[in-house]
Amino acid sequence: MKNRLCDRLGIDFPIFAFTHCRDVAAAVTQAGGLGVLGTTRQSPDLLEIDLAWLDEHCGGRPYGVDLLFPANTAGEDEERLRATIPAEHQQFVAELSQQFRIGEPKDRARYSTSGDNLITTHRRGMEKWEVARSHQPALVASALGPVPREVEQDSHGWGAVVVGMVGALGQAPAHVAAGADVIVAQGTEAGGHGGRISTLVLVPQVVDEVPDTPVLAAGGIADGRQIAAAIALGAQGVWTGSLWLTTVESDLEEPVKRKLLEAGSKDAIQSRCLTGKPIRMLRTPWVDAWESGGAPPPLPAPLQGLLVRDTMTAIFDHEVEEVMGTAVGQAVGMMGKVTNVRTQMYELVDGFAGAAAAFLETVDADR
Ligand SMILES: Cc1cc2nc3c(=O)[nH]c(=O)nc-3n(C[C@H](O)[C@H](O)[C@H](O)COP(=O)(O)O)c2cc1C
Numbered sequence: 001m002k003n004r005l006c007d008r009l010g011i012d013f014p015i016f017a018f019t020h021c022r023d024v025a026a027a028v029t030q031a032g033g034l035g036v037l038g039t040t041r042q043s044p045d046l047l048e049i050d051l052a053w054l055d056e057h058c059g060g061r062p063y064g065v066d067l068l069f070p071a072n073t074a075g076e077d078e079e080r081l082r083a084t085i086p087a088e089h090q091q092f093v094a095e096l097s098q099q100f101r102i103g104e105p106k107d108r109a110r111y112s113t114s115g116d117n118l119i120t121t122h123r124r125g126m127e128k129w130e131v132a133r134s135h136q137p138a139l140v141a142s143a144l145g146p147v148p149r150e151v152e153q154d155s156h157g158w159g160a161v162v163v164g165m166v167g168a169l170g171q172a173p174a175h176v177a178a179g180a181d182v183i184v185a186q187g188t189e190a191g192g193h194g195g196r197i198s199t200l201v202l203v204p205q206v207v208d209e210v211p212d213t214p215v216l217a218a219g220g221i222a223d224g225r226q227i228a229a230a231i232a233l234g235a236q237g238v239w240t241g242s243l244w245l246t247t248v249e250s251d252l253e254e255p256v257k258r259k260l261l262e263a264g265s266k267d268a269i270q271s272r273c274l275t276g277k278p279i280r281m282l283r284t285p286w287v288d289a290w291e292s293g294g295a296p297p298p299l300p301a302p303l304q305g306l307l308v309r310d311t312m313t314a315i316f317d318h319e320v321e322e323v324m325g326t327a328v329g330q331a332v333g334m335m336g337k338v339t340n341v342r343t344q345m346y347e348l349v350d351g352f353a354g355a356a357a358a359f360l361e362t363v364d365a366d367r
Pocket residue numbers: 018038039040066142143165186189190191192193218219220221239240241242243326327328329330331
């Protein structure tokens with residue numbers, strides 16, 4: 001399983017784990033993969049604390065950061081934007097709030113310093129980049145469009161691997177032209193923002209689009225058989241996300257963890273109700289309400305995020321269990337038990353070895 005990409009990064013397995021939880025990121029890295037910390041939840045101050053913690057807890061092994069650099073500046077003047085939200089949408093959110101007894105968030109003011117969850121702006125991305133660069137992570141991922149030039153140059157300056165995330169065909173060459181060393185091809189099965197093409201169909205086509213660049217397969221991968229399949233498709237490894245949400249180390253709220261353990265693949269649906277862009281997430285009565293015939297169509301990003309941000313925060317502030325959810329992919333149907341990260345890594349590697357052996361046996365038997 002160890003390949004050139006592993007050698008370049010100094011890891012044992014080409015298994016990359018996207019997570020918002022620093023404990024998961026460190027545990028994956030310690031177990032021989034590479035933990036990548038998402039940065040959409042923290043303010044720059046909190047990101048500094050998390051990265052300092054990772055420096056201490058990764059034992060000198062590599063970790064990554066994932067940043068969002070939206071190309072346009074929409075969302076930077078919140079007051080002006082807020083004034084453009086239609087009354088019908090405000091009314092719909094107010095009715096849902098009442099229906100589910102959600103209430104108000106505990107501290108609206110903290111948005112200026114912390115929660116960026118549902119609204120991402122280029123300026124905020126660059127503020128976080130300023131924090132990240134002082135820690136010189138081994139991997140820098142750009143999630144919304146090609147990596148900005150200064151980020152690419154800085155990252156390569158200290159030898160980091162730059163990763164470009166794509167969810168559709170035709171995007172990978174632009175990432176490579178901007179300096180990406182590795183492309184993540186994320187199929188529609190994946191949790192979080194995503195496109196419409198399945199991993200099985202997307203990965204080989206992206207591999208063909210950028211034949212000189214390593215590609216990681218993402219979307220729906222939760223066991224070792226799927227890693228073997230990804231390698232067979234031409235990928236150099238896998239980029240995973242959902243799988244780690246139910247680990248012991250994950251800081252996901254307990255009621256949500258419980259829901260994930262019980263959910264099936266059909267319960268992970270794509271909706272625009274959180275940010276205005278399609279996100280695959282756990283079905284909840286809140287999501288169902290937005291997807292029902294009576295709902296107004298979600299607004300384009302960043303307006304939808306602005307519209308629902310207070311309510312989403314209040315849901316978690318007051319633990320309104322019925323409507324608590326998370327982004328998650330179709331692999332949720334394979335996540336029926338809680339394990340620690342090390343055991344999960346072991347199972348992935350062991351499952352891969354079993355699948356690879358079965359594959360070779362089949363080929364031999366056919367000779
Ligand atoms: C809860 C959650 C949040 C995510 N947030 C981001 C993000 O902020 N940036 C990003 O590049 N990818 C994000 N992703 C997508 C992951 O990077 C990864 O591509 C995806 O989880 C892989 O598919 P899987 O969920 O089927 O493993 C998120 C995924 C999940 C499950």
